[in-house]
Amino acid sequence: MQDTFGVHVGKLIGYARVSTRAQDADRQTRDLIAAGVRQDDLYIDHGVSGARATRPAFDRALAALHEGDTLVITTLDRLGRSTVNLLGLAEQLKTRGINLRVLNLGGSNVDTGTPMGSMVFTVMAALAQMELDIKRERVTDSVTKRRAAGQDLGGRRPAFTDNQIENARRLIDAGQPATHVARDLGMSRATLYRRIADLDARQWVKTQRE
Structure with missing residues (x-):
């Protein structure tokens, strides 16, 4: 979107997703429109799991975003299920100069374009990284203990004659x-x-x- 001087003015791009075709995105759509997203700027994936790396409507929404725009979703899990991947996406958007706005994150409206919203995502990133490090440490410790005990570590066993x-x-x-x-x-x-x-x-x- 450009103003009368040809300068790009940031707009809101809304994205909604439902996991099965039996579900409808009416509630998400209403909330996004109420948040200021125009009907023409809504992108909806039907019957698409959040675990999928590529989603048709989501890919189009990303392509429609320009510097200064804001991607709006109702809840964070609409983008996917992995916290690490979600935060990675938020960082990619930030690099492109695009904000991410979540209408209901912990009961609040969070926008990475604001200092408070940016801080929330920073805290989330730190917690996600800490959780990942703890999981890795537990796996490493478990493997070490099982190897010391001579237990099977799983996976495909090497074939020995x-x-x-x-x-x-x-x-x-x-x-x-x-x-x-x-x-x-x-x-x-x-x-x-x-x-x-x-x-x-x-x-x-x-x-x-x-």
């Missing part, structure tokens, strides 16, 4: 540290011993059948 396990046993018998042999195979020492014991058991059963 009986010959590889037999060779590992020979190396240990020859004096190689079991920890080093297991590490070379990508497993814990306890896991290697279990594989050796399993091989011994299968070989014993085989000899009993012969």
